Amino acid sequence: xxxxxxxxxxxxxxxxxxxxxxxxxxxxxxxxxxxxxxxxxxxxxxxxxxxxxxxxxxxxxxxxxxxxxxxxxxxxxxxxxxxxxxxxxxxxxxxxxxxxxxxxxxxxxxxxxxxxxxxxxxxxxxxxxxxxxxxxxxxxxxxxxxxxxxxxxxxxxx
Numbered sequence: 325x326x327x328x329x330x331x332x333x334x335x336x337x338x339x340x341x342x343x344x345x346x347x348x349x350x351x352x353x354x355x356x357x358x359x360x361x362x363x364x365x366x367x368x369x370x371x372x373x374x375x376x377x378x379x380x381x382x383x384x385x386x387x388x389x390x391x392x393x394x395x396x397x398x399x400x401x402x403x404x405x406x407x408x409x410x411x412x413x414x415x416x417x418x419x420x421x422x423x424x425x426x427x428x429x430x431x432x433x434x435x436x437x438x439x440x441x442x443x444x445x446x447x448x449x450x451x452x453x454x455x456x457x458x459x460x461x462x463x464x465x466x467x468x469x470x471x472x473x474x475x476x477x478x479x480x481x482x
Contacts, residue, residue, distance in 0.1 A: 343403035350449060351442030352401055354394075360450070361393045364436040373428055377420050400453060411457075412464045423466045426458045 347353070365386075368374045382389050392409060399405060415421065433454045441447035 340403050340405075343401065347401050350445040352446050352449075354398060356440070356442060356446070357397045357401065358394055359440050360436060361390060361397060363440055364433060365390060365393065367432050367436060368429070371428065371432060374425060374432065377418065377425065380420070381418050401450075411461065415461055415465055421465070423462050426462050430454060430458055 365378075368378050369386075396409065396411075430451075434451055437447040437450055441450065
C-alpha cells in the first residue's frame with residue numbers, strides 16, 4: 325500500500341513538473357494569471373449582461389472571488405491540485421444564469437487574452453481550457469437528457 329501511494333505521489337509530481345515546464349515555455353506565471361483574472365473580471369463586472377448576474381451573486385465578496393479564481397486558474401495551469409472548490413455546485417441556482425451567457429463569457433475571455441496573453445501559445449492554451457470549462461458547466465447546469473430522446477422529439481413534433 326505504501327509503495328502504491330509513493331508511486332501515485334511520484335506520478336503526480338511528474339505531471340506538475342511537466343505542466344510547470346509547459347507554462348514556463350509559453351510565458352505563463354502567477355503574475356500573468358493574476359493579471360488575466362483581474363482584467364477579465366473587471367470586464368465581466370462592466371458587461372451589460374454578465375455584470376448583473378455576477379454582481380448579484382458576488383456583491384460584497386469580489387475580493388474573495390478574485391483570489392479563488394486566481395487559485396483556480398493557477399491550479400489548472402500548473403496542475404498543482406491547490407484548488408479545492410466545486411465549480412458546478414458554485415454555479416447552481418445562480419439567478420438569471422442562462423446558457424446564452426457562456427458564449428458572451430468566452431468572447432470577453434478571448435478579448436482579455438488578446439490584450440494580456442504573453443504570446444499566441446498562451447492565448448491558445450487558456451482559450452481552449454476556458455472553452456472546455458464553459459462546455460462542461462453548460463452541460464452540467466442546463467443539459468436535460470430527455471431533450472435528446474427521439475421518442476420525445478417525435479411526440480413534441482406531432
